[in-house]
Amino acid sequence: MSATAESSAKARESSAMRPAPAPGPRCIVITGASSGLGAGLARSYAQPGRVLALIGRNTERLTAVGEACRHAGATVHLATLDVADAVAVVAWLRAFDAAEPVDLLIANAGLSSGTGPDRQPEGMATALAVVRTNLLGVMHTVEPLLPAMLTRGHGHIAVVASVAAYRGLPDSPAYCASKAGVLAYGESLRAALEPRGISVSVIVPGFFTSPMSQRFVGNKLFLTTNENAVERVRRGLQRRARRIVFPRRLAWLLRAADLLPAWLGDRIMRAASFHIVPANGCATRP
Numbered sequence: 001m002s003a004t005a006e007s008s009a010k011a012r013e014s015s016a017m018r019p020a021p022a023p024g025p026r027c028i029v030i031t032g033a034s035s036g037l038g039a040g041l042a043r044s045y046a047q048p049g050r051v052l053a054l055i056g057r058n059t060e061r062l063t064a065v066g067e068a069c070r071h072a073g074a075t076v077h078l079a080t081l082d083v084a085d086a087v088a089v090v091a092w093l094r095a096f097d098a099a100e101p102v103d104l105l106i107a108n109a110g111l112s113s114g115t116g117p118d119r120q121p122e123g124m125a126t127a128l129a130v131v132r133t134n135l136l137g138v139m140h141t142v143e144p145l146l147p148a149m150l151t152r153g154h155g156h157i158a159v160v161a162s163v164a165a166y167r168g169l170p171d172s173p174a175y176c177a178s179k180a181g182v183l184a185y186g187e188s189l190r191a192a193l194e195p196r197g198i199s200v201s202v203i204v205p206g207f208f209t210s211p212m213s214q215r216f217v218g219n220k221l222f223l224t225t226n227e228n229a230v231e232r233v234r235r236g237l238q239r240r241a242r243r244i245v246f247p248r249r250l251a252w253l254l255r256a257a258d259l260l261p262a263w264l265g266d267r268i269m270r271a272a273s274f275h276i277v278p279a280n281g282c283a284t285r286p
């Protein structure tokens with residue numbers, strides 16, 4: 001066999017051994033992939049031919065999710081990163097995207113916090129930690145990928161807000177502020193980027209079961225399962241929905257509360273009181 005025929009036979013053989021590309025996005029980055037919604041999405045996207053970059057802070061939990069995804073046939077890259085650390089996150093994402101062009105980013109990492117007993121203020125350290133993670137963390141992950149996606153002329157960005165973005169809740173001011181910021185940021189990006197080939201999905205969930213919602217003590221109106229949340233998000237992302245809002249009833253209730261005169265809305269919100277159990281005595285998890 002000639003050298004050319006031999007090398008093309010080898011190329012055919014190696015492409016036959018390579019997994020067929022997975023339908024949908026080939027390369028997906030998920031932040032907050034070590035738990036709850038992020039972990040569920042990572043597992044549900046895991047299949048041969050797909051590359052997953054999973055980001056979280058807790059190495060043990062992240063590794064367990066990564067192992068499950070590898071077992072399902074995906075190529076997995078793990079990054080133990082704090083999304084609040086702009087320098088580290090930007091450097092890692094730029095290097096990763098240069099090697100594996102990102103098709104879909106799901107900026108999901110988040111933490112919750114609430115006021116103390118008798119609605120004592122959350123305190124500066126807690127409020128800043130929540131905004132740094134939930135809002136700045138989203139910007140730290142989205143912004144470094146945009147120039148390359150714009151050059152390629154395609155890509156999909158999904159940001160996870162919350163129905164708490166629709167109406168400030170007296171028991172968790174910093175969380176509501178951070179999620180209102182994520183909602184506004186995602187809506188703004190979408191309007192700007194869609195004509196340039198980049199889809200943006202703004203995900204607005206209500207309560208679903210996860211370690212975060214377990215720490216919420218109060219009426220979890222219309223609570224759904226993590227599996228259902230994963231399914232809703234997957235379906236929405238598949239059709240590149242501009243907004244993925246569930247359950248709609250809770251979203252409408254909070255949006256309606258925002259349309260009421262402020263004194264009346266405040267009175268209703270005060271009555272629907274709840275508290276957040278701090279994780280290990282502080283707002284952030286180890």
Ligand SMILES: NC(=O)c1ccc[n+]([C@@H]2O[C@H](COP(=O)([O-])OP(=O)(O)OC[C@H]3O[C@@H](n4cnc5c(N)ncnc54)[C@H](OP(=O)(O)O)[C@@H]3O)[C@@H](O)[C@H]2O)c1
Nearest residue numbers: 032034035036037056057058082083109110207208210212
């Ligand atoms: N659960 C609900 O009812 C609900 C409702 C509305 C919106 N949401 C939103 O949905 C998203 C997922 O929530 P979840 O319920 O799945 O929460 P979860 O189970 O507590 O998971 C949160 C994830 O975010 C990661 N994370 C937190 N801070 C981080 C940081 N500084 N850097 C990197 N990763 C960080 C955590 O990773 P490590 O622990 O490894 O750091 C974990 O993987 C959040 O944005 C949340 O606000 C949740």
